Amino acid sequence: MSAEQNTILAAAVQKSYEHGFVTDIASDTIPPGLNEDVIRLISAKKNEPEFMLEWRLQAYRYWLTMTHPNWAFVKFPPVDFQSIAYYSAPKLDTDRPKSLDEVDPKLLETYEKLGVPLHERARLAGVAVDAVFDSVSVATTFKETLAKAGVIFCSFSDAVRDYPELVKKYLGTVVSYRDNFYAALNSAVFSDGSFVFIPKGVRCPMELSTYFRINAANTGQFERTLIIAEEGSYVSYLEGCTAPMRDENQLHAAVVELIALEDAQIKYSTVQNWYPGDENGKGGIYNFVTKRGACRGARSKISWTQIETGSAITWKYPSVILQGDESVGEFYSVALTNHYQQADTGTKMVHLGKNTKSTIISKGISAGQGQNAYRGLVRVAPTAQNARNYTQCDSLLIGEKCGAHTFPTIEVKNNSAKVEHEASTSRIGEDQLFYCQQRGLREEDAISLIVNGFCKQVFNELPLEFAVEAQKLMEVSLEGAVG
Amino acid sequence: MLKIENLHVGVKGKSEILQGINLEVNPGEIHAIMGPNGSGKSTLSSVLAGRDDYTISAGTVKFDNSDLLSLSPEERAIKGLFLAFQYPVELPGVNNLYFLKSALNSIRRARGEAEFDALDFMQFVKNKLKELEMDEAFLQRAVNHGFSGGEKKRNEVLQMMVLEPKLAILDETDSGLDIDALQAVAKGVNSLRDPSRSFIVVTHYQRLLDYIVPDFVHVLANGRIIKSGGKELALELEEKGYGWLVDEKV
Amino acid sequence: MKLHSLISTKALSVVNGELFMPSADLPEGLLVCDLQSAFVTHPDKVKKMMAKFEDTRNLENGLFIFIPDDLVIDRPLLIHYHANNPPREGIIIRNLIYCGKRSQVTILEYFSGEGDVAYSHNRVTQLELDEHSQLNHIHHQNEEDSAAHVAEILVEQSAHSSYHSTSFSTGAKSQQQTWTISLLGEDARCLCRGMSIVNKAQQSNYHVTIHHEARACFSDQQFKAIADEKARAKYTGKVVVQSTGLQTTAHQQSSNLLLSSNAEIVTCPELEIYTDEVKCSHGASVGELDSEQLFYLQSRGIPTDQAKEILLHAFVHDHLDSVSPDIQSVITPIIANKLSQMSGGKSQ
């Protein structure tokens, strides 16, 4: 790019991460380190029933036998698991806030600043929010409205206490603690997260959302989300994430499990904007997440949409196991890496049932020294008669030091399957840029216009309010990217 | 020659495309079928040719007094049924000349006739090409691959002239043809006219019927033949559209 | 076996790894000798090339093909590698091929075997294409059903060189071909095609990596596979564009036909890119024969089995068509014979 373009960029680089503030709040933090006692302590702090503790310990013992995986296309120094604090919660006068009025005003203010007001009167239009601050859920809005519809939406801790049978029945059935290194770790130490249960035939009356915030230093966030959609039900769920600017890397290792029974539909959207580190690659969140959905019933559908702009390293593959006949899996993703960010993300679509269908649309944008990898697996088992998959993964490169990588694997063991994959990688189109500039657009605007166009297919999948937010987020994340 | 009775046809996702078609075509006759987009003309043509995406829920079709619907597509072709596709399929990598020869010899073999050798066949095809004013270069290209819309249609007619069917169904073979091509196609069809050979011509334009004069014109709408008449009906349709007929029926 | 005769009458033959010196019929100007002699005649070239790929096995057998600068030959060089009751430990060959500046040559390497023991054909082939040279390289692996075929092929291309390779695999119980092609000089061009046609319990594996290290290079990988019965065909194709690989154009296409419900296709077209001035694309597809096309053929009176065979031939057509007529004439009958065993229809 031209020298002039470089200056525009240099100027724009200054733009900072706007969620990078720290909330000064007294917190109850277990000292760093990990052993069985820490796990017992976490479980005790949460008053968990025996089965939960047993499960955690099993996971922990299994984790001890595992080695850190190194196949992903990301580079980072070894994580010292003994230097992380596994539990941190805002200190509360009472055990838990009974209602929103009891929530510490500083916390309410924090979420206000993040643009997620928790007061129901200032509510996000028709969206119920579960706010997770460090290790615990601090508030869940609209509980009553949802309860009327029969929908359970609460923190994971509440679910363990109030609906132990449901938790016991479904926890770990999609992502077993043996699944991978971080899933095992999460199963051992997870502190909170969200729980959603949509009963038979219910269409959830509003969007559900969880807002994750890491605040305390040296803390890892290990939350678990479990969503169960019974026969014929529907739910749309959104998660958002932010963290303060700190020079150290912080670990976020979540597990998300989705279960869709017959004719049920789950739409899961993520706008991930963890602190990405500064422009020199210092600090930032390590976002190592296991997300998987099981289409258990016939004609069920699970759809993942993700906008990944944050984190120093993102490493996750929201996947769908298509067990039910005629079930449908979808994955729509935009991953943007700027400066020194690294992302290795993609999906797995495992076709087991008859007439199952999956669609994968992945858009990677690399700028600065960012490294962006798409890794995908489409597997058609011998049982998956007439399975269909369509995959499209495109990469856009902005700057000569960035990298874009594509590693799809297609395994087909049924000859009635039809699998198609298309991918392209190219630099942002000079002629498109020129065309826009010739029509009077500033280069920055032209780039954001083109990038938006590039991501359109994915943005279209987001609930409307969030589509707008995602678009803005892209603009901010791209600032300083041209060069 | 062809007798369709009470034919009901659907596909997955649309249960009733054809809702009781009755049609009889005798040797030597030309029947034109007209009708709005989506009324089921191509469905009827495809079902007659034996495409298996469709489910036939009721009705019978007799071809030369024997059941047609139980036959495979190639058995129908061997019995002399030919369909000129509305959207001819591209076969990249399959040589046009080789394809024509395989088809013709396969039909001749099945009928116990002598197969053509390469030289005779070449001569035979060249003559047909000339009638259609098609360039010989087409023979060495892959079947329909990269052909323009009009070229594909001509290629369909070429196949018809080579295979010399008993009943030819032309599904919008006139669409996308320039005037010269239209006349060439009509010439091809007329050259095959014979007291023992019949045609079903699906078209949207009465223009074609100036060149290929039909004995009967049928209007297909919403899966039924709602009106039949002589060639004047086509003129009337050209003038008034289908609205009056469809409304009348409702 | 008779099918080979077309080749063996015209080709240099290498039996159990040993070169039988051609009586005369070599294209003029071309040097072909066994590796041992090459150590004497071209010690520097041989040592330099061998140093690039360390192989601990005992690699004494092999060919040295030296194409001098400016040599242009129309007539292809045919080499027939044949296993005839080979030793238990298998045949191990190491070949070095050097294409001089501005030279233009076509080489066919054909692999076959006979006898009742399972054998393995193991080879390392190194190719060096000097500036502006053009090599058209065709492989056909048609080993006995019981054989294992393992190939490691390393290609280095200088500026403005052009390498076209087409590899057919119809034989062997299992075959593994690993290709590494490095585009080291600017405007180097590489077109790499592969075709696996496998049935019974055959396994075919192509692993191709193309390194774009210089500016304005072009590469295209086109791999196809037909798998029938219990066969398995795998393709891993990788394009690596280094930061020096500005103005790279790279394509990959993997098209696959699965003819039986017990066969398996695995395909991984990968891209690894470290600069922004590139145009890369890949595509992959796996499916059955196209039902529209099948119906079209049937509606013209062609019986199902024959229609399927026509479509299979059409599927291999581009690859076959891309090789010169003399070579086509020798390998087409072998491929046609293999296709006639499949036809998809019979296994359903």
Ligand SMILES: Nc1ncnc2c1ncn2[C@@H]1O[C@H](COP(=O)(O)OP(=O)(O)OP(=O)(O)O)[C@@H](O)[C@H]1O
């Ligand atoms: N495979 C299919 N799946 C779903 N709908 C179908 C299928 N095939 C046909 N149809 C529907 O059936 C109806 C009839 O289609 P058909 O192609 O027979 O119409 P047509 O009369 O030939 O129209 P046109 O004049 O546009 O060619 C249309 O509404 C079409 O969309």
Ligand SMILES: [Mg+2]
């Ligand atoms: Mg039609």
